Amino acid sequence: MTVTVGIDRLGFYTPQLYLDMTALALARGEDPAKYHVGIGQDKQAVIPPTQDVVTMAANAATQILTPADLADVKMVLFGTESGIDNSKATAVYLAHLLGLAPDTRAVELKQACYGATAGLQLAADYVRARPAAKVLVIGADIARYGLRTAGEVTQGGGAVAMLVTADPQIFALDPISTYHTADVMDFWRPLDRTEALVDGKYSTNVYLDFFKETWTAYQHQTGRTIADFAAMVFHLPFTKMGRKGLRQVLPEATAAHQQELTAAFEASQLDNRNVGNLYTGSLYLSLLSLLRHGALRAGDRLGCFSYGSGAEGEFYSGTVQPDYRRGFDDAALTAMLTNRRAVSVAEYESIFQQQLPNDGRDVQLPVGTDTAPFYLAGRQHQQRQYRRR
Template sequence: MTVVGIDKIGFYTPGMYVDMAELASARGEDPNKYLIGIGQSKQAVIPPTQDVVTMAANAAEQILTPALKAEIGMVLFGTESGIDNSKAAAVYLAHLLDLPQNTRAIELKQACYGATAGLQLAADYVRVHPQGKVLVIGADIARYGLRTAGEVTQGGGAIAMLVTADPTILALDDVSSYHTADVMDFWRPTYRTEALVDGKYSTNVYLNFFKTVWADYQQQTQRSIKDFAAFAFHLPFTKMGRKGLRQILPEATPEQQTTLTAAFEASQEDNRNVGNLYTGSLYLSLLSLLRHGQLIGNERIGFFSYGSGAEGEFFSGVLQPNFRDGFVEERLAQQLADRQRVSVAEYEQIYAAQLSNDGRDVQLAVGAEQATYYLAGRQHEQRQYRKQ
């Protein structure tokens, strides 16, 4: 059977962040409530010149050569921050990246689960078409509003993954477990730009879904916790994944508990300094684990994907010996290190300056834009995308 999985990973987040200790102080909260209680240190600030399409393009450009672009047969774009109720963000992206016109381009939506749906559909496609290459995107901007309970779990960015046969990073196992229920823990009606969330309820649903799919996965595969070197979680905030891991740690030996806990700390490092990516969150956890962890080839990683509303999936994969060749560590580290810290007042101004929903023509200030792909404005109700 063809070995299929993640060959390359790229990541992009804009070049600004707000310090969570400063935000806590501005909101009259103890900084430790954000730093420890939620588990976040920094939060990405998204300028009006970046949306899910441009962030996806900036992430994908890191991993796609002209030769690879010519070989892509499908783009699967997971997002809950779509820019059009009809036209897929994947179509805009395929055009920006100059992909072949005989490319299938689809947008997928189920809260934070969308990129996992894309990954699994891509893997199935490549198993049938071993020469095929699929670009899978998870890109979002998490918005709950200023001075709301969810403000501390905002953020944004994009993950781009190339799914192929004989992958460089991760070979996906064939079996996964998934669970769906109609749950109102988080939703965003079409008339709202910010999400609605029942935070405590959502956390409980997340934890219950994890227990459900983990138990079903074990029953299907006869694997146990001893078969895993690490677990990666969807992390709307890092404390949530830690709670999930703690549910199953008693199944491990004391020595393995130490190993799994250290792996989790590595997996949450980048999320802690970026914030919530919605569909991209789980895969930033993976990338952070690969960058900061102590894993070696041929070790198995477990993944818990969760999308409010609600859908959960547990799946697994085996790390490949040369996994570090699938991403550019120096570029990723430099991208995060070069970000500019903005004040709370500046963050609030940028938050309020997002492209309006009234359809009027807008020309955005793009003079200081550093990203390769950016949004220049809107004319005749059409977004104007540009490449540097």
């Protein structure tokens, strides 16, 4: 018997602060249209030192996990390129914060922005073999390029949490996906750096090439064409990137279908425009945005393109389920994004410099202004001090 597997619930967390891109553009002597139109970003999440990928993941996961789920989840797959330790997995810290049972498998996955997709596919295979299983998959990152750099406008951060089960409420995965890997130096972060190195134009070209490669391979393997899709969902380090990807395949569609695909893309990029780059979580925030803002129907097939610099790409698909809106809390997500506080450019620059230093010294962080359920209180004896309110 074939087991239907996919995303049963989706949660998302980003901190309570953001930077308006008009303010950043003016401070950097740029035309705001360069950021709003040329890059496709309106707001950028600002990550305070009291939040890291572990706390953001916990804040996202608690949105979707019931007490019964906490008892049933036996695997945590944590995709991130913002790991906090060169040995111990972020997933282990997360499993402890959530109170998961000791007989839980917890692993961190890294391949730039592709890590969460690797986790999703591994989780799906696991559940296909064990239909009663539940797997928690995380995509959490803090995108840092540095102040006054070319990549500054594509910073951001947050966490997406996905519960993968049989008979999912939201999105049932198709069994076939296509992937492509090549050793490419378009983006990387050496061990001695907290900010990434990137060749932006080259990375965009590689992204588009990998999309074309995996989309073509997918069509050959499945016999499907663009006519079979209600929407294409993209990894969005900045929203203009996905728009370029969509334009590559729009000529394959009829005029009427082109309008539908374009409208779906507009819905899929709304939340990303107001959060910024999540690295591993960007594709899944875009999927969530489409589910929240798009005109979807049960049975609609969505194509998803995941890309991680360095480089690895994957194209996969799935179908929207009848009760998909029950799998996320739309009102709470809207309130979280609406109630954030704008910071000035000067405040943003100060917060950017306040991340935990790499010298290992004890640090006590100013936790009073952080209202999230989980937060980072500081570091003692080389150990991060996590707290729950």
